Amino acid sequence: xxxxxxxxxxxxxxxxxxxxxxxxxxxxxxxxxxxxxxxxxxxxxxxxxxxxxxxxxxxxxxxxxxxxxxxxxxxxxxxxxxxxxxxxxxxxxxxxxxxxxxxxxxxxxxxxxxxxxxxxxxxxxxxxxxxxxxxxxxxxxxxxxxxxxxxxxxxxxxxxxxxxxxxxxxxxxxxxxxxxxxxxxxxxxxxxxxxxxxxxxxxxxxxxxxxx
Amino acid sequence: xxxxxxxxxxxxxxxxxxxxxxxxxxxxxxxxxxxxxxxxxxxxxxxxxxxxxxxxxxxxxxxxxxxxxxxxxxxxxxxxxxxxxxxxxxxxxxxxxxxxxxxxxxxxxxxxxxxxxxxxxxxxxxxxxxxxxxxxxxxxxxxxxxxxxxxxxxxxxxxxxxxxxxxxxxxxxxxxxxxxxxxxxxxxxxxxxxxxxxxxxxxxxxxxxxxxxxxxxxxxxxxxxxxxxxxxxxxxxxxxxxxxxxxxxxxxxxxxxxxxxxxxxxxxxxxxxxxxxxxx
Numbered sequence: 462x463x464x465x466x467x468x469x470x471x472x473x474x475x476x477x478x479x480x481x482x483x484x485x486x487x488x489x490x491x492x493x494x495x496x497x498x499x500x501x502x503x504x505x506x507x508x509x510x511x512x513x514x515x516x517x518x519x520x521x522x523x524x525x526x527x528x529x530x531x532x533x534x535x536x537x538x539x540x541x542x543x544x545x546x547x548x549x550x551x552x553x554x555x556x557x558x559x560x561x562x563x564x565x566x567x568x569x570x571x572x573x574x575x576x577x578x579x580x581x582x583x584x585x586x587x588x589x590x591x592x593x594x595x596x597x598x599x600x601x602x603x604x605x606x607x608x609x610x611x612x613x614x615x616x617x618x619x620x621x622x623x624x625x626x627x628x629x630x631x632x633x634x635x636x637x638x639x640x641x642x643x644x645x646x647x648x649x650x651x652x653x654x655x656x657x658x659x660x661x662x663x664x665x666x667x668x669x670x671x672x673x
Numbered sequence: 674x675x676x677x678x679x680x681x682x683x684x685x686x687x688x689x690x691x692x693x694x695x696x697x698x699x700x701x702x703x704x705x706x707x708x709x710x711x712x713x714x715x716x717x718x719x720x721x722x723x724x725x726x727x728x729x730x731x732x733x734x735x736x737x738x739x740x741x742x743x744x745x746x747x748x749x750x751x752x753x754x755x756x757x758x759x760x761x762x763x764x765x766x767x768x769x770x771x772x773x774x775x776x777x778x779x780x781x782x783x784x785x786x787x788x789x790x791x792x793x794x795x796x797x798x799x800x801x802x803x804x805x806x807x808x809x810x811x812x813x814x815x816x817x818x819x820x821x822x823x824x825x826x827x828x829x830x831x832x833x834x835x836x837x838x839x840x841x842x843x844x845x846x847x848x849x850x851x852x853x854x855x856x857x858x859x860x861x862x863x864x865x866x867x868x869x870x871x872x873x874x875x876x877x878x879x880x881x882x883x884x885x886x887x888x889x890x891x892x893x894x895x896x897x898x899x900x901x902x903x904x905x906x907x908x909x910x911x912x913x914x915x916x917x918x919x920x921x922x923x924x925x926x927x928x929x930x931x932x933x934x935x936x937x938x939x940x941x942x943x944x945x946x947x948x949x950x951x952x953x
Contacts, residue, residue: 530778531778539740543820565912588856639909640852640908640913643714
């Protein structure tokens, strides 16, 4: 992994061009929450030629539906949701001017192409690490669609929120590269039953080394 | 006949909704730490360290490990010598879920209708699986299930000729296709046999086993290890960042089936594998 890059929102072309798949970043500034139903409404608004409830040009959308905040907390646990569900809406938002997305999981080729065309970036946050991610969110304000409950559109102020670049604007994909780096062929795998309760794998350094 | 008030069931469900979501179970902590020790990819190891830290923070502050606090899946085993009093059993369970998700600051993730999609606002209704068993106890398991990993699950009706190898190939390919989506490292629940609806239930039940506890039948225990080794050779790794451990464990549950059928179900669980059981 490369050294950690600090970036501040809103994103510019220059910031996005400087990011590469696999980079660890710390994000500071304003980001917006939005998931399934909020995306549907944003696209409906664009279809009707309306102004969006927040100016998302140059901004980052975080795919998240936070849990309720306990008293004394700015927000409840807030980790990323799976991104592919937003793929149908994403190219339209990128054409409009959205520059970044934070989520988890694979994007479609259409989204990746649109990211290249529009100079946008897709980050992964650690799925399931919602309690620690929430520590980086200092303020949460309702912007629109409050009736959607956890799916409402909120404005978040984040400080040093950790994320990893998955898809950069140059066409690189961390998921593809990372998997290729660690994939092993069947010949190198054994299912030695001596460690049944452990993670259940190990590399066979030489054929026949106590493995079947 | 032993009498048991459904109020007690409401209380137990409410408490377990909160504790299952906030407190990583011992087997999950052990699996996470073992994976941190074994993982060879620095990026995946970093992700795992964050996941372990998240477990600590959630437990210390009594907040949910994941914002997706799940649909509450409840398994009930009711002893046939128990007389339940004081109201409707299923209503009592929904009341427990309602209370737990409110008191625990857990997310309300249920829509009332699959197409019209209005949030019910209290995380009810729960999904309830009930079984009558001998005895005078009630055993309740609360297993909150997140949407991300549930979406990466499937049922496939194979012909018997597909056999052991066909099943192994399908499960491994399925996990490969799911990639980073179900929040690896995952627990892979595999149901084999029964009927179309039974096999999905088997895969779900497989997720309740302590992580890595092998099947009692050596034939299936060995098959679990073989599938796990092949999944971990895919290279997906924690969070899909590339790594040597994609799944903590594969758990298989089986059931007799029709001479024409070989049903298979794969139910993936994310690394926030949650379930808690109480015996009343």
